[in-house]
Amino acid sequence: MYPSPTSGENPDDDSHSSRKRIARACDSCYKRKIKCDAAIPQCNWCSHHNIPCTFTRTTHRRRKEKIHANSQQKTSRLAERIDRIEKLLTDNLLRESVPRESSISSNTESPGFDQPPSITPIGPSSVSSSVPLHFAGRELGVVSLITGIPFLLPEGQQWIQSRTGQHIAFDKLSPARPPWEKQRAMSSSALLMDLHKVFELPERHIVEINFEAYCGSLMMRIFPIIDTALFAETIKTAYRHQNTNSPIGQAANRACIFAFLAFTSLTRIPEFDSIRQQISPVDPETFALKAQYLTPQVLQETTTLEGLQTVAMLALYELVSGNLQSANYYGSLSARMIFNLGAHTTTSQQSVLYQDPATDTDPRAQHHLRNIFWLCYTIEKDVSLRTGQPQLFVQDNCDLTLPPGYVDRLYTSLEYHHHSQELPDNPLFPVDLRLSIIKARACSALYSFKALQKTDAELLKEIRELDDELEKWRVSVPPEWRPTLSFSHETPDPNVSMHSVMLRLNYHLCMTIIHQASSRCKSWANGQGGMMEGVSSSLALSVEASRSTLLYLEAAEHVLIDGIFWTLIFYPMSAFLAIFCNILQNPIDPQATKDLGLLRTATSMMERVFLRQTCSTNEVVHIKLVADFVTELYRLAKCAIEKAWRERSA
Template sequence: MRVTNYLGAVAARQIFMLGANLRQIRTSPVSERSQKRQNHLRNLFWICYTLDKDIALRTGQPPVIVDENCDLTMPEGYTERAFSDPEKDDNPSAEPIFPFDLRLSMIKSRTQSHLYSVSAMQKSDADLLKSIRELDDELEEWRLSVPPQWRPTMSFSQETSDPNMSMHSVMLRVNYYLCMSVIHQASSRCKAWMQGSGMMDGVSSSLALSVEASRSTLCYLGAAEHVLVEGVFWTLIFYPMSALLTIFCSILQNPLDPRSRDDLDHLKMATVMMARIFSRNLPETEVEHLKLVADFVTELKRLAECAIDKAWREQSASSHVAS
C-alpha cells in the first residue's frame, strides 16, 4: 500500500506539473497538435483521478489528488459517450473509456471526504446522517442519469435479469453497489447507536441498504460469470471481499435476523463462485493468493455459522427458563 501511495503521489505531482489538472480555456485558435496534446493530458488526469479515488475508498487512506486543486469539468460530450461499450464499439475515434464513470468517481471522492476523512470522523450523528442522505441522493441522481439499458437496479437477485451483461456492465454495477454499501455503512458510526441507546430508524434502514447492496454484488457477479474475462483476479477481487465482510458483520450484529441464514448461504456460495470465476487460467504465481482468499472466506462462514447457532441456543435457553 505504501508503494501504491508513493507511485500515486509521483504520478499526481507530474500531472499537476504538466497542468493537466486544469482545463485550458481557449481564447484564440490553437494548432491541431496543441489541441491533441491538451486532450491527451486531460485524459491522463482523469485516469489518475479515477484510480486515486478508487484506491482511497478501498484502503481508507487519503486521496493524493484533492478536488479543490482541480478543474473537474468533464470532457466535452462525455455524458453522451460515457456508456458506449468498448466490447461492441469499433469506432477508433470514440471517446476513451475511463476505468470508472467520471461522475461516479466524483461521488467516491465526496464519500471519502464527507464520511471517512479525519474531519468527517468528528461529525455529530445529525451531521453524519445528513451527509449520508445527501450522498445517497447524489448516487441515485447518477443512477437515474444512466441510460436504461445500462442503468443498475437498486437491488439485484437471482430472479433479476440484465440483458446487456458484459465486463462494461459488470464494472458499472459493482462500483454502484460498492458506493451504496460504503455510503450507508458509515451510519454504524452514529454515537447514539454505538453507546447502546438503541437502533435508530435512520441507522437501521441505512445499514440495511448497505447489506442489500453487498448481497446484490455477490448475486450479480454470480449471474455475470459467463461474461467475465480471464485474468480479472486483481481487478474484481475487492468487490466480493468487501461485500462478504459487510454481510459477515451484519450476521454478527443481528444473528437472529430472519435473513441471517440466507446471508450465511451467500457466504457459502461465494467460496465456490469465486473459486470458479478466478481460477480460470490463473497464473501459478496467483494460485496462492486465491487459496488465501478461499481459506479466509471459509473461516468467515464458520464464524458466522457459530454466531447464529449460539444466538439461537441462548434464545431457546431463555425461553425455556421463562416458561
C-alpha cells in the same frame, strides 16, 4: 549634575571610589529628604540654618550586584523547574513504554534512567491511516470495512466470541495484509537480468505489433493511457537514439516503451491472441523491471508526457497485479507529474477537441494530458479506498469539469459497441467519471480525519446528501444500463458485459461506503428513538448493497475477462465483511441463513475466477490466505446462527 566637594578633593583615589560613592546631597539635606544645591562651602539649607554642611555619608555600590544576584537566582530556579518537568515527562514516558504484562507481573520493577525503555518499531500493522471499523455502533478493528481489517481490537474480539461462542483463529481472520492486496514477487530470472541490457530496447516490430493490437481493442478506450499519433512519435524518437550509450535525455522515451509492453502484455485482451502469435512471448515482469530501473532517471529529467505515461502505466500494472502499495506509490508520482504539467486544471480553450491532429500537436497533447488526468483520478480513488491512504486529487485543487459531451456519448457508445462490436471513438474510462467524483466526496465527507469529529446529525446529513447525489446519477443512466437498487436473479441485466459489471459493482460499492458510515453514530449506544430508526435503515441499505454485489458477480461470471482477479477481488471481499458482521448482529433473522448460503456460493465463484488466470507460486500461496480468511468468516457466521437458535430454544 554637581560634583560633590569630596569627590573633587580625591580624584585619583581609585581604590576608595571603587568601594563607595559620595552622595550628591549633603548630610543634612539627605536626612530631611530635601533637594540640596551642593553649593560650596555651604548649601542653601545649611547656610540658612547656620549649621555645618558636610558630605561624610558614604554609599556602597550594591544595587547592580543585587540585581545580578537576583537574576542568577531566578535563572537557577527556572533551570530547576525545567529539570523537574523534564524528569516528570521522562518518568511518564518510561511508564507508558512498559508493556501491560510487565506492569501486572509482581517481579517487574519500574524502569529507571539507567535502563532505557524498549521501543516497538512502527509498521503498517500497528498504525492505521484510515477510519476504525464500526458495525452497528461497535468498533471492531483498526481500519475501515472499505480498507481492510488487518487486526481486530479487543472489543471486536470479545463481541465476535460472545456471538459465536468460538475462539477466533487470528492467523486466518487477521492477516498481515488486507485480503485483496498481494505483494508481487519478482521471479529469479527477472532479478538476475544483466544490468548492461537494462537500457536495450526490444526489436521494434514487437513494439509496433503490440501497439497496433492495443489501438484496435476496447481496452484502449477504457484505459486511454496512450495516444496513437503521440506514442508513434515516441517509438520513432526512442529507436532513433537506441545506439546512444547514455540514456540521459532519452530515459523517459525508453521507459515509456518498457512500461507499455509490461501493461499490455499483462492485460488479457482477446484481440491480442491472434496478433501475438506472430511474435515471441513477451515477459511483462522483465519489461516492468526495466521501466522501474529507468524511473529514477525519469524523475531527474524535466517532467514530460512520456514520463507521466511511464509512471501511470506502472501504476496500472501494479494495480492489475494486486500490488496495491506499489500502485499507490506510482499513482502518487503520476499525480505530482500531472500537477507539474497543469493537467489537473483546464480552460475552455484546452477543452475544445482538436480539428486536425496531424498538423497541430499541442491541442492533441493537451487533450491527451486531460484524458490521463481522468484515468489517474479514477485509479487513485480506487487505490485510496483499498489502502486507506489520503487522496491527492482533491476537489479544491482540481477542475472536475467533465470532458465535452462525455455524458451524452458514454452510454450511446456502450450501446453501439454492445450490439455491433465496433469500437467507440471516445474514451470510456474504467468507471463512469461521475461515480469516481461521488467516491471522492464520500471519502472526504465520511472517512477523512475531519469527518471523525462530526456529530451524529452532521454525519447523517452528509449521508443523505451523498445518497441523493448517487440516486440522481442512477436515474440519469439510460434504463438499459441503469443499476437496480437491489439486484436479484429475478431481475437479470439485459446488457451484461464487462463494462456493465464494473458499473454495477462500483454503484453498489458507493452505496456501501456511504451508508456504512452510519455505524459510527453514537445513537447506537444511546438508543435515540427516531434517529435510531434512520441509522438502522441506513446500515440496512449498506448490507443490501453488499448482497447485490455478490449476487451480480455470480450472475455475470461468464463475461468476466481472464486475468482480472486481483482487480476484482476488492468488491466481493468488502461485501463478505459487511454480510458477516450483519449475520453476527442479527443471527436469528431469516435473512441470516440466506446470507450464509450466499457466502458459500460466492466463495466458490471467486475460486473459479481465480483458476481462470495464469497463476504463479506466490499467487497460489496468497489465494490460500484469501480462502482461509473467507472460510473462517463462514465458520464463525454459521456458529453464530447455531448458538443463537440454541439459546432461543433453551
